[in-house]
Amino acid sequence: DAGVIQSPRHEVTEMGQEVTLRCKPISGHDYLFWYRQTMMRGLELLIYFNNNVPIDDSGMPEDRFSAKMPNASFSTLKIQPSEPRDSAVYFCASSFREFTGELFFGEGSRLTVL
Amino acid sequence: AQSVAQPEDQVNVAEGNPLTVKCTYSVSGNPYLFWYVQYPNRGLQFLLKYITGDNLVKGSYGFEAEFNKSQTSFHLKKPSALVSDSALYFCAVRDTNAGKSTFGDGTTLTVKP
Numbered sequence: 463d464a465g466v467i468q469s470p471r472h473e474v475t476e477m478g479q480e481v482t483l484r485c486k487p488i489s490g491h492d493y494l495f496w497y498r499q500t501m502m503r504g505l506e507l508l509i510y511f512n513n514n515v516p517i518d519d520s521g522m523p524e525d526r527f528s529a530k531m532p533n534a535s536f537s538t539l540k541i542q543p544s545e546p547r548d549s550a551v552y553f554c555a556s557s558f559r560e561f562t563g564e565l566f567f568g569e570g571s572r573l574t575v576l
Numbered sequence: 577a578q579s580v581a582q583p584e585d586q587v588n589v590a591e592g593n594p595l596t597v598k599c600t601y602s603v604s605g606n607p608y609l610f611w612y613v614q615y616p617n618r619g620l621q622f623l624l625k626y627i628t629g630d631n632l633v634k635g636s637y638g639f640e641a642e643f644n645k646s647q648t649s650f651h652l653k654k655p656s657a658l659v660s661d662s663a664l665y666f667c668a669v670r671d672t673n674a675g676k677s678t679f680g681d682g683t684t685l686t687v688k689p
Contacts, residue, residue: 466619495676505620505666505679518676553619562608562627565668565677567619 468554468568476576480542483571485554486535493557495565496529496539500550511537544575578603580669582680589657589687597652597683599667609650610668610677611641620666626650637661657687 467486475481487494495510509519514531522529526545531537541548551572555565579602589595601607608627612620624635626643634640641652650667667680 504681507676507678510676555620562625562670564610564622564625565612565620566622567612569619570617 466554466556466566466568468552468571470571471569472572472574474574474576475544477545478543479575480540481544481548481573481575483539483552483554483573485537485539485568487537487554487556488558488566489535491556491558491566492534493559493563494531494537495555495557496537497553497555497567498550499553499570505553508539541573544573546575549573549575578607578669578671578678580667580678580680582665582667582683584683585681586684586686589685591659591687591689592656595654595657595661595685595687597665597667597685599650599652599680600648601650601667601669602648603669603671605671607648607650608670609641609643610670611635611639611650611652612666612668612679614664614666614682616663623652623665657685659687659689661685662687 469484496508498506508521509529511531529539551570553567553570555567557563557565581600610625611623614620623639624633626633631643639654664682666682668677670677
């Protein structure tokens with residue numbers, strides 16, 4: 463298996479622009495997680511899905527952030543409009559068990575908002 | 577609520593010496609504990625986990641961790657460190673009352689030749 467695939471790996475945009483990050487989880491994994499990593503705040507869980515349904519979005523910072531999972535093999539995280547404080551590395555991870563399964567992370571999408 | 581503490585931001589050891597990276601946790605139910613490693617500009621990689629059973633868990637690359645319920649700890653260890661072990665290490669916990677993992681702030685391990 464190719465692992466969790468994220469795109470783009472790097473994104474530089476200007477404040478106010480829309481940003482869409484994409485994720486393809488490992489086939490057969492029922493859980494998908496979006497994390498954000500920054501030096502100041504560490505690793506934060508934004509949202510996670512089970513069988514394409516959002517379970518917990520309490521970590522989504524504000525209404526500018528939205529996430530979808532239209533099918534088992536694809537998820538998006540959208541920021542509209544983007545702000546400089548959104549600059550971070552965004553990770554997607556998938557897992558095949560809710561409690562006991564380890565997370566498989568993608569390589570991340572590094573977002574820079576100017 | 578669940579939480580994880582990694583009390584050391586940085587651990588420095590000499591190559592060939594044993595290493596320990598500390599982790600303590602707090603959960604309301606039974607803990608499921610994980611260690612992950614992150615190399616520069618890469619995603620996190622799973623090292624090992626404790627779910628139940630033997631308190632000493634062995635994982636990838638010669639790492640092991642010991643679950644201590646009374647001290648609520650899950651320290652990561654390796655008998656002989658390699659320079660290539662230098663990376664950022666994260667401890668994470670899930671409990672039976674929450675489907676999501678909580679990660680510690682990470683510990684940077686530096687192994688010097």
